[in-house]
Amino acid sequence: MEKKKIKIGLIGLGTVGTGVYKTLQTFDNIEVAKIAVKNKNKKRNIPNLDENLITDNPYEVVNNPEIDIVCELIGGMEPAYDLITTAIKNGKHIVTANKELLAKRGVEIFNFAEQHNKVILYEAAIAGGIPIIMPIKTILAGNKINKVEAILNGTTNYILTKMDVQSASYDDVLKEAQDLGYAETDPTGDVEGFDAAYKITTLATLAFKKRIKFENVYREGITKVRAEDMKAANDLGYKIKLIASAKMDEKGRADVRVHPMLVPMASTLAHIDYVTNAVSLTGHPIGHITLSGPGAGELPTASSVVGDILAIAAELGTTDYLLPMMRCYHEDLADCVNILDTENKYYLSLNAKNNKGVIGNIGNICAECNISVESIVQKNVLENNTADITVITEICREKDMQNAVRAFEESSFINNVNSLIRVQV
Amino acid sequence: MEKKKIKIGLIGLGTVGTGVYKTLQTFDNIEVAKIAVKNKNKKRNIPNLDENLITDNPYEVVNNPEIDIVCELIGGMEPAYDLITTAIKNGKHIVTANKELLAKRGVEIFNFAEQHNKVILYEAAIAGGIPIIMPIKTILAGNKINKVEAILNGTTNYILTKMDVQSASYDDVLKEAQDLGYAETDPTGDVEGFDAAYKITTLATLAFKKRIKFENVYREGITKVRAEDMKAANDLGYKIKLIASAKMDEKGRADVRVHPMLVPMASTLAHIDYVTNAVSLTGHPIGHITLSGPGAGELPTASSVVGDILAIAAELGTTDYLLPMMRCYHEDLADCVNILDTENKYYLSLNAKNNKGVIGNIGNICAECNISVESIVQKNVLENNTADITVITEICREKDMQNAVRAFEESSFINNVNSLIRVQV
Numbered sequence: 001m002e003k004k005k006i007k008i009g010l011i012g013l014g015t016v017g018t019g020v021y022k023t024l025q026t027f028d029n030i031e032v033a034k035i036a037v038k039n040k041n042k043k044r045n046i047p048n049l050d051e052n053l054i055t056d057n058p059y060e061v062v063n064n065p066e067i068d069i070v071c072e073l074i075g076g077m078e079p080a081y082d083l084i085t086t087a088i089k090n091g092k093h094i095v096t097a098n099k100e101l102l103a104k105r106g107v108e109i110f111n112f113a114e115q116h117n118k119v120i121l122y123e124a125a126i127a128g129g130i131p132i133i134m135p136i137k138t139i140l141a142g143n144k145i146n147k148v149e150a151i152l153n154g155t156t157n158y159i160l161t162k163m164d165v166q167s168a169s170y171d172d173v174l175k176e177a178q179d180l181g182y183a184e185t186d187p188t189g190d191v192e193g194f195d196a197a198y199k200i201t202t203l204a205t206l207a208f209k210k211r212i213k214f215e216n217v218y219r220e221g222i223t224k225v226r227a228e229d230m231k232a233a234n235d236l237g238y239k240i241k242l243i244a245s246a247k248m249d250e251k252g253r254a255d256v257r258v259h260p261m262l263v264p265m266a267s268t269l270a271h272i273d274y275v276t277n278a279v280s281l282t283g284h285p286i287g288h289i290t291l292s293g294p295g296a297g298e299l300p301t302a303s304s305v306v307g308d309i310l311a312i313a314a315e316l317g318t319t320d321y322l323l324p325m326m327r328c329y330h331e332d333l334a335d336c337v338n339i340l341d342t343e344n345k346y347y348l349s350l351n352a353k354n355n356k357g358v359i360g361n362i363g364n365i366c367a368e369c370n371i372s373v374e375s376i377v378q379k380n381v382l383e384n385n386t387a388d389i390t391v392i393t394e395i396c397r398e399k400d401m402q403n404a405v406r407a408f409e410e411s412s413f414i415n416n417v418n419s420l421i422r423v424q425v
Numbered sequence: 426m427e428k429k430k431i432k433i434g435l436i437g438l439g440t441v442g443t444g445v446y447k448t449l450q451t452f453d454n455i456e457v458a459k460i461a462v463k464n465k466n467k468k469r470n471i472p473n474l475d476e477n478l479i480t481d482n483p484y485e486v487v488n489n490p491e492i493d494i495v496c497e498l499i500g501g502m503e504p505a506y507d508l509i510t511t512a513i514k515n516g517k518h519i520v521t522a523n524k525e526l527l528a529k530r531g532v533e534i535f536n537f538a539e540q541h542n543k544v545i546l547y548e549a550a551i552a553g554g555i556p557i558i559m560p561i562k563t564i565l566a567g568n569k570i571n572k573v574e575a576i577l578n579g580t581t582n583y584i585l586t587k588m589d590v591q592s593a594s595y596d597d598v599l600k601e602a603q604d605l606g607y608a609e610t611d612p613t614g615d616v617e618g619f620d621a622a623y624k625i626t627t628l629a630t631l632a633f634k635k636r637i638k639f640e641n642v643y644r645e646g647i648t649k650v651r652a653e654d655m656k657a658a659n660d661l662g663y664k665i666k667l668i669a670s671a672k673m674d675e676k677g678r679a680d681v682r683v684h685p686m687l688v689p690m691a692s693t694l695a696h697i698d699y700v701t702n703a704v705s706l707t708g709h710p711i712g713h714i715t716l717s718g719p720g721a722g723e724l725p726t727a728s729s730v731v732g733d734i735l736a737i738a739a740e741l742g743t744t745d746y747l748l749p750m751m752r753c754y755h756e757d758l759a760d761c762v763n764i765l766d767t768e769n770k771y772y773l774s775l776n777a778k779n780n781k782g783v784i785g786n787i788g789n790i791c792a793e794c795n796i797s798v799e800s801i802v803q804k805n806v807l808e809n810n811t812a813d814i815t816v817i818t819e820i821c822r823e824k825d826m827q828n829a830v831r832a833f834e835e836s837s838f839i840n841n842v843n844s845l846i847r848v849q850v
Contacts, residue, residue, distance in 0.1 A: 129714065138732065139559040142452075285723075286554045286718070289554065294713070306567030306710075307564035307565055310750070325739045
């Protein structure tokens, strides 16, 4: 049976678009019919690219009656939102890698697609090349997922790994990462945890089958992690990673966050290094699985985009209602817990005068704040006759820890609260 | 739209069947209509099980006109083959966990199903709860997979981990594993690598899109791995694991095997311990991903069976040609390479008289057999005035290594060839 070629419109021919274009060349039944770019004159890393495919008007893609599937690969809120909704109105299915748009306007877009009986797939938006979205919707559909813990950003994982391996400062490693192209000139989106927060918003929504609002995701980046924290963590048997997590508490509230964590060396995520990403899921009846691989990059991300395209292409023309399992759009809002209402285990680094009364003061403040201490370690006296003291607490309330931090800041024994980092339990 | 309930027939109510039955109770649109067991009187770990569902005649399942999907969970060749083909003739789709049947008669069964326009899904047959089969068929369908490396058997991984952690002998740990239920009374299927070999046969077929014949899979179990090998490996920075692997060589021949390997501590598979399984895929454009989790067990395996059931259930009644992406049946036979025509890196343990000429003899034999040596280490002199010598070679031909082993056996300097284990590169 001779099938008509499936026609793809690409919006964006940057890193991801280039990888998608190249990979699609190997599929005889699929044709890239139009590619929208910002700058028609920019040199592309694609040999023999037919200039007639290129336009600088993305509406020539979404309004093109021949096109079956539109791949939105430019990111950001506008014009991506308008392009996607216009494409849907014009009868096209959507494949996107746009984590920010999905995190902030996912509900509207998914509803709009469903009203028009069109499918939106977005594997590449979360964890790059690692297969996670489609497996959750399909082969893992028999599970109730209770917890997600993930490393979802390659830039920050690269920086933290380098800091650890080289005992180097955040600023030095950031500069190195920028020189190598692993971090942007303006790295805010990565290092302040926005990228990971967008991704966990959508991943948690899918996992818990309830809509998580991006504004309810607690977000803390890596800019305050110090080389000294890395060393102290290692000495105690931990690595420091930027962890994106989501869990349901016993009251059915969603606790979704991105922040640095001390992660035990025995845990899987401790060994996910450099630009590798990983997602661990805990659920019933599956138990615990971990999927790891490249979270970004031209080729890995293309694998996910092309996988989504092929899924749609396989059913186009054979059924009116494509991919029923892959239309998991959750509107009911999750009740989200505020970080202040959570309980955590903490690593705390304090700088204090070299004074015998310090340890007692720290212990007293913790006790007054209802915090049990697991360990207090004072390794070295520094040149200025102060000492950095490492405290590991037992699980306690975030409110109580914030009170303790204020008390330390006011204490005459303590010069500085160097760091406060939550510890994975 | 009120949908009729999808009716499932289970063949088998052992570990996996029990987990599937329990998990399916949570799905309103799915009903277990009949369950075939060997022994109707056996006590089942299922509260409130309706006795009317139970039969000891599996043909009451496969011939039942109401049943939409048959889950074959008894394993083995017969009567599973006849039950599956009968069910297909009677218009039912199939979900199976039967690794042996797929490895040995997969082509026939898949062809038969395709002729009858029925689907066979088998996620649970390979790597238990870990999602791998459906992702390869769907979200990873844009990739050319070049290599698969996996730990696919929980019993042997448990034994090897315990031997390592406890510095214990294979025999002692096997007994322990049997007492705990991690190994069977007759453990042959696991410890001789049959289970892993069945699984890699089907996994490699899917990955390379060419049929691998089970007889062409090189298979070597763990029964000869010694505690001394574990220690020697650790000292050199390796763990010992039973690795199931598949790769395409530069001549397009498939190299598919199961055997113990020294695995570098830096590699992901080195940290997959106890009953955990893992699959690493290398391909283009994805790069390298690893999926790890429970390879067996009532609940994890149920996750995979139920995922397959839900995939079929989602499209039943909505289309004549279900799940086009998931019908990946490869008939063309792969050209498989024989282990003797491969090249590998080796660990060799030799026992020799405590004699200054030994090292020279070992070096000479290796040179004569065209083998480059990376290291020779003699740690201790044993009580009987002999020494165990550890040799690590560079990559060399299997034929040459077999020649060297024969020469060592004949050498007057060497008392015994203790071990020969290939090393992961």
